[in-house]
Amino acid sequence: MSTVAPSSQEVQRPQRTIGPLTWLRENLFNTWYNSLITLLILWLLLRTVPAFAQWLFSANWEPILTRPVLYFVGQYPVAELWRVGVGVGLISFFFGLSWGTWGGPVRTFAIALMAGYAVVALIPVSLETIGLTARLFMVANIGLVIAGLGASRTPLGQGRWVLIGWIVIFFLFILLLRGFEGTPLELVSTGRWGGLMLNLMVAAVGIVASFPLGVLLALGRRSNLPVVRLFSTLFIELVRGVPLITILFMGSLLLPLFLPEDVRIDRVIRAVIGITLFSAAYMAENVRGGLQAIPEGQYEAARAIGLNAPLTTLLIILPQALRLVIPAIVGQFIALFKDTTLLIIVGINEILGIGKSIVLGNPEWVGAQIEVYLFIAALFWVFTYAMSYSSRRLERALGVGER
Amino acid sequence: MEDRDIQILKHGGIPFWRDVRVLKAAGQIISAIVVLGFLYFLASNALEAANSRGLSLGFGFLDDSAGFAIDDTPIAYDPSSTFGRALLVGLLNTIRVAFLGIVLATLLGIVVGTARLSSNWLVRNLANVYVETIRNVPLLVQLFFWFFAVFVRLPPVEESITLGRFLILNQRGVYVVAAHPTGTFFAWLATAVAGLLLALILYWRLNAHQLRTGRPTYPLTVAIATFILLPLVGWLLLSQPLAFDFPELGAFNYEGGTSLTTNFAALLVGLVIYTASFIAEIVRAGIQAVSKGQVEAARAVGLSNLQAMRLVIFPQALRVIIPPLISQYLNLTKNSSLAVAIGFKDFFAVGKTIIDQAGRAVPVFALIMLGYLVLSLTYSFIMNIYNRRIAFVER
DSSP: OOOOOOOOOOOOOOOOOHHHHHHHHHHSSSHHHHHHHHHHHHHHHHHHHHHHHHHHHOOOHHHHOTTTTTHHHHTTTTTGGGHHHHHHHHHHHHHHHHHHHHHHHHHHHHHHHHHHHHHHHHHSSSSTTTTTTHHHHHHHHHHHHHHHHHHHSSSGGGGHHHHHHHHHHHHHHHHHHHHHHHSOOOOOOGGGGHHHHHHHHHHHHHHHHHHHHHHOOOOOHHHHHHOOOOHHHHHHHHHHHOOOOHHIIIIIIIIIHHTTTTTTHHHHHHHHHHHHHHHHHHHHHHHHHHHHHHHHHHHHHHHHOOOOHHHHHIIHHHHHHHHHHHOOOOOOHHHHHHHHHHGGGTOOOHHHHHHHHHHHHHHHHHGGHHHHHHHHHHHHHHHHHHHHHHHHHHHHHHHTTTO | OHHHHHHHHHHSSSSSGGOOOHHHHHHHHHHHHHHHHHHHHHHHHHHHHHHHHHHHHSSSSGGGOOOEEEEEEEOOTTTSSHHHHHHHHHHHHHHHHHHHHHHHHHHHHHHHHHHHOOOHHHHHHHHHEEEEHHHHHHHHHHIIIIIIIITTTSOOOOGGGETTTTTTTTEEEEOEEEEEEEEEEHHHHHHHHHHHHHHHHHHHOOOOOHHHHHOOOOOHHHHHHHHHHHHHHHHSSSSSEEEEEEEEEEEEEEESSSEEOOOHHHHHHHHHHHHHHHHHHHHHHHHHHSSHHHHHHHHHHTHHHHIIIIIIHHHHHHHHHHHHHHEEEHHHHHHGGGGGGGGGGOOOHHHHHHHHHHHHHHHHHHHHHHHHHHHHHHHHHHHHHHHHOOOOOOO
């Protein structure tokens, strides 16, 4: 890409410098009712913000500080926590790698990730709460992101390899967490997985697994075969018409009934199946939006060079359509990540469930529910805000809506 | 080319495995067999399981006595009522929370959405903070916060939080003043209806006059004044068409007025605050979607700021706003099923209770899905009507 030198005819608009007083008058006191509203809000803020700040310092943070790791990994055996560490380390490395390869929006997220690590490493609480190992692990992760960034200069940094690498470490992470029966890498049943890790994992598996299904459903809904169209439309509308929680309950209560008696599926897997089917219906609608945005000329051109219908879809239409829906898929991932909290209702120890059992587990902490739920809300906020901010950058980088 | 055609004809036409018609038919038959076969597999397993465990898959149980209590009952219900009645109570509860939630979330959403476009820096940024905070926190976490951290921990009855005699908050519930119609209520209602009709007629006539002559006749002001004044006069002339029933502290708790359980209040507050943040974004985007030239043109023909907003910008923004707004309404309705996590007996929660107490998972789930599907089809129906009405008439 070549840069265009600014033309000499371009005229710079004169800089307008405004003093603080002018700023106040223009932005807070420009009309009589705005002045009134400003004063009212200032009064309210003065009454609430100091009280809230005071509460923050006097609140009972014990339920969180006693064992913060519970909120992140749940009941995962402490002796096996290194597996989570290895997985997180790999992810950090790949974020660095992707930053170097794709730049732009991933960079935002990778920087946010490093900032997050730095914050955790430096949180001014005692070493008993966040141990030295944990703090050093955070610092090591920052190093891994940077190492990944460096590695992107090597042949490893080709877009294709990075993408394949992501898929490989995704499955590797799950296998590592699970382990194998009768090997040194002991089996840790999914019943012991928990915390924010489980939320993120279920959302990630849900999006990845629902992707092929969603693409098929979207193609089915636009197919010119009436039977295929009918089945796809029925599935999509049926699933989108009911709340996620009914689908989760169907997975937990009905699925065992509908399968042969000797088939037993793990509770977490059943929830993941439910979430995948739910997500597939929404994915299908997103992909359909992308398919509809492809101009008719593309189909005609593909036919003109002699491609048949399946090849046209596979080689011409889908690659363009999927590129258009990346931001929508990121948005769907964020929504799904938030929706994973519903797993608590089917008795899975995701982060909200952990918080609830911590509060209920100690009679002294029952009064500290505000603190616990605020903490969980803040964690979710940090993750989803970072993701939605990056996805807005991504939209701009892909130029969606500009063509 | 012609050679090839002749060759094809010589060999008896296109082979059937390359004939598009045959392929299409085969594709449909195969997909039908796969889907129906899968459904048959599931259904036969369910029937087998039902037979071996002696479960019935029918709907006959709906006439049996439910045997569990429900706190919030918009219609008469007690534990001896039938399962069918329990489900109806649940459905009405869902509709009640959805209706109130939609009205309140829309109001709050419009306020916040327009506040995001305010020229006041403080207002604008407060609205931004509200939207960005609420949207990025899962609804269930917010519901847990509202219920377990706020409403359950309200003060006991003796130390209730009161807002005059109109609103009382304590850990047993929320008590609001209620209005009951008295003997003169219908006479007053007649004046109110008359006021509304007169206001509509006046608005229409004055507007037509204004359009014809170009002289300002202030149709909206006159119409609103009529609509307020006539019922007000009626109110003063007829003594007390509505009797106010204030909640009063009784022996154990507040009595009278309208009471909401804390579960209902927490669900409503959570849903309204969450959904309003999405509605605010829709409203803001809708207003910003109207091109700037429209505002400038409106100002250029001499409309005031308010008139430009009301007559030029808002009608155009509405076209962009309504479709996503209705899908938010649907989301709110579906999200109200999270009530089960904070103990409010909505449609889903009642169904869950029936399953827990009486088994019957299959028929109850069928009813639950049917119920929500009917609700969402209703929304789609409304949306389709609207879309047809506002569709741009193009060449």
